[in-house]
Amino acid sequence: MKLQDARQQFISSWGALGSQWGINRTMAQIHALLLVSSGPVNADYIMTELNLSRGNVNMNLHDLISWGLIEKTIIPGDRKDYFIAEKDIWKAAMTIAKQRKQRELDPMFKILDQLTDLEEDPKDKDVKQFNETIAGIQKFASQADRMLDGIIKADQHWFTGSLLKLFK
């Protein structure tokens, strides 16, 4: 297979995967393009390569920066902004995990906290089921939480070398 076809297929698959997981397809494609680019890349290049408008590219580049997945660099003597992706997939994945937890999961758990202690008969079977469900989710969340913290703190090498053996 030729490089151009392979790149195209990777970008397209990465975009499809992203959109299945609630990440804007275009953002994922731009991320993919930067991941396979050997050097800094500017907005015009992305526009051409992925057939997108300037506005769209601009917005998604900013989202990618706010996710911490890419960064802006300048090339001396060039007025244009250039962008480059974090190439270490482990770091990128941890970055995404951390962010999504903070942005989406934490607010949910905060709401769950407000749903404990109903001012109703705790003997009622519906009240009971509700309380049990909320408590179950909270317990699960706190477990997952601690696990994620642990994984994030651990560096990849320790994780690969020692921890992963536990899951053989």
Place this chain on the structure above:
Amino acid sequence: MKLQDARQQFISSWGALGSQWGINRTMAQIHALLLVSSGPVNADYIMTELNLSRGNVNMNLHDLISWGLIEKTIIPGDRKDYFIAEKDIWKAAMTIAKQRKQRELDPMFKILDQLTDLEEDPKDKDVKQFNETIAGIQKFASQADRMLDGIIKADQHWFTGSLLKLFK
């Protein structure tokens, strides 16, 4: 807070969370409703409670069944179908993780396999970067894969008791 308000808020939050993660909002809401319901529930009840059309409820119930998150039960003497959710959140989460891996991640990794061994000069910097990126993702994927298998195999109790301590 009153039960009805709390239920409503839980259902709405669960739906919003689902849609952020690529899960149909309505499906997540129906799932939430079943999670907080103390007994089997039929389509008409869901239609009324969540203000949805019969077709929509029917389709999403079937999706939930295909995800393995709910099951159909019958009530003797009643022609209607009834539904009940798996209430163990640990089990539900593992079910979702397993399914999404199989349905969405595995196909992606299969594609990545096809993108190795380009018929081009491996010394070229773009070819090099492409190969490195693909290889990096594959390595990460296989680590995550083994970890997920391990977690799925472990039952919740062992996980909570022994493994989680590693992440203190």
Place this chain on the structure above:
DNA sequence: ATTAATTTTCAATATTTTTTGAAAATTCAG
């Protein structure tokens, strides 16, 4: 200070996804 290059914004437009609702199919009691 001027102006050309570049980036940003955002209302309008286009696309994708979800929902509806009624017809068709199925089920099952009598």
Place this chain on the structure above:
DNA sequence: CTGAATTTTCAAAAAATATTGAAAATTAAT
């Protein structure tokens, strides 16, 4: 078998989301 109850299907409509493109804002060289 009949027909009423229930479920399923799916084309059309609605809603949600993403994209465009051109005007406004910003930047920086002279």
